[in-house]
Amino acid sequence: MKVALIGAGRNVNGLGPFIAKYLAEAGASVTAVLTSRAVSASQAALGLQAYGIEAKPFCDIDQLLSADRPEALVIASPSASHLDYLRRGLGESIHILCEKPFIWPAPASFGVLLNGLFDVAERRDLVVAMNSQWPFVLESYYELCGRPNNPERFEMRLSPSCAGEAMLPDSLPHALSLLYASLGPGEIANVSLSGAPAAQSVCFDYGHAGGTCRCVIELVQTLAQPRPFGFGFDGRLVEREIDIQNYAIYFRGAGRRLNVSDPLKLSVDDFVASVRDRREPLIGRQHIQSTSLMLETIYNRGVHGKDQEPRA
Structure with a gap:
């Protein structure tokens, strides 16, 4: 499974490099990384080489999707960007593991929005999970x-x-x-x-x-x-x-x-296994929708x- 990692840098809370490491250990291929700037993307790709991962750097999601054509996206970027990347990934029929909070700030008609996203995922037989460890x-x-x-x-x-x-x-x-x-x-x-x-x-x-x-x-x-x-x-x-x-x-x-x-490794392992076995992840639709609305x-x-x- 080819995976693109969005938000691959290591800042104060950044989990990107660790997620990439665990993806590789689970048998997935991290083939692309995306950050907001070309310099940080190159630095992130270079940093992953310590784990034996050779990933192409990108700072534009359109270029990444066109050039790399990943089967899965891991969204580990700031939460304000999650919704756009979720929509892009689902629109391209790509499996998604998204960092918590799933979507934030909560937009208007939050429940309707969440239902719509997961309805698209179900129609396209896609796994959508949240990294809540x-x-x-x-x-x-x-x-x-x-x-x-x-x-x-x-x-x-x-x-x-x-x-x-x-x-x-x-x-x-x-x-x-x-x-x-x-x-x-x-x-x-x-x-x-x-x-x-x-x-x-x-x-x-x-x-x-x-x-x-x-x-x-x-x-x-x-x-x-x-x-x-x-x-x-x-x-x-x-x-x-x-x-x-x-x-x-x-x-x-x-x-x-x-x-x-x-628990981070277990979360990543569960996502990879869910895609492989076409099953619901532990932190899947009902869990994500319910806890997201409770957070709101x-x-x-x-x-x-x-x-x-x-x-x-």
Whole structure:
């Protein structure tokens, strides 16, 4: 499978080079990279050579699609560009793995737009997935802390590099994906947002088929790596630890320390396997649509104190 990587540079949060590495390990061929400028595209392509990847650099999506004719696109560019690239990829019948948030800012009639995009994908038998990584290691959390049974409380600590209201679309998709994967589809109520621009607390109720879970998400701006991360249900919390020298990831909780697989690699592997096997990815249509609309709800109620437009 030929893959073009959009947003291949390594900035503060850039995952492009790591995604390319894992694509190659999964058997895909990263044949093209796209960034906003010719110089950065060449630098990104050069950087991928460290992983044995020879990719052509582009700074124009039309030229890339015409010259390279990829079978899949990975969209790892800033979120404001996602919608245009999603439309271009689907229009060319190309499979897509898109970084979270899937689309942001949320446009008018967001639900209608999402339905339209996925309807096109289904008619063309295309895989569309979102790179929201943490559901892929939920089983490791369950191994340490047990599987939640109608939990009353969910807590999460995230450390975005941005500050202010930009923290919400940057970080909340992680929390919403974990909630969706653990508890099933939900509805958001009783949203509150408090704190300073560099340290905010987002609280909301997640109503699901089994009951209501009160969620408290702490967002603390952090620039230094590795950035603190942890989550859990009903006080049974795990914290992520990273052995940078050996690039090993661990969960520490319940008095134990457990080695876990890199969730980014698992997300990329799932996308490649979904395209190969023509199956729904773990983070597929229903997951993406539901969590995207919940993100819109939290943002509108927390930041602007209003509901989103009625869903169609």
